[in-house]
Amino acid sequence: MANLLVAFLAVVSLWLTAFVVIQAVAAWRRWRGTRVITCPENRKPAAVDLDLGFAVRGAVLGRPELRLRDCSRWPEKQGCGQMCLAQVEESPQSCLVRAMLDRFYEGKRCVYCRRAFGPIRWHDNKPGLRSPEGGLREWVEIVPETLPDVLRTHQPVCWNCLVAEGFRISFPDLVVERPHGAGGFRPPEPCGLQRPRA
Numbered sequence: 294m295a296n297l298l299v300a301f302l303a304v305v306s307l308w309l310t311a312f313v314v315i316q317a318v319a320a321w322r323r324w325r326g327t328r329v330i331t332c333p334e335n336r337k338p339a340a341v342d343l344d345l346g347f348a349v350r351g352a353v354l355g356r357p358e359l360r361l362r363d364c365s366r367w368p369e370k371q372g373c374g375q376m377c378l379a380q381v382e383e384s385p386q387s388c389l390v391r392a393m394l395d396r397f398y399e400g401k402r403c404v405y406c407r408r409a410f411g412p413i414r415w416h417d418n419k420p421g422l423r424s425p426e427g428g429l430r431e432w433v434e435i436v437p438e439t440l441p442d443v444l445r446t447h448q449p450v451c452w453n454c455l456v457a458e459g460f461r462i463s464f465p466d467l468v469v470e471r472p473h474g475a476g477g478f479r480p481p482e483p484c485g486l487q488r489p490r491a
């Protein structure tokens with residue numbers, strides 16, 4: 294009888310542990326990442342991060358509440374009512390910075406080589422942007438709260454062209470432009486870059 298009781302308690306413990314872990318991981322995956330929302334106070338974009346520990350504890354305890362850990366308008370507006378959380382709860386995925394970037398590249402072609410973008414590999418070979426002035430920008434330079442403006446005004450650049458064109462801009466004396474056809478478009482690899490012969 295005692296053995297049966299021990300086995301029963303072990304099964305219950307395992308089940309509870311699995312439940313807690315599953316809830317915690319699901320909450321962590323759901324609420325992680327920087328998001329861009331429209332600040333209800335000034336109606337302008339702001340970048341926010343959720344308090345993940347609070348969200349995970351709430352999910353495990355059956356208290357699904359959220360609060361901010363950081364906002365681009367803090368510390369000036371740190372005492373705000375965090376009304377923007379309604380936007381996060383309403384569409385937690387669509388306001389994620391990563392999701393916004395994926396949507397930006399989806400179905401587009403590189404402005405230089407015209408290759409279509411496939412799934413973006415954000416851990417390496419990240420694509421970049423061409424500004425309206427013709428400069429190249431990497432995503433590490435972009436402040437999240439400026440994302441809506443940037444996505445509206447910049448053009449997509451693939452990683453190959455980001456590297457090659459960046460080299461061409463930085464070292465114009467080392468670049469020889471290959472003649473290209475009437476279409477006027479340079480091939481992406483090696484993007485017309487050649488070291489001049491000595």
Ligand SMILES: [Zn+2]
Pocket residue numbers: 403404405406407408450451452453454455481
């Ligand atoms: Zn390209």
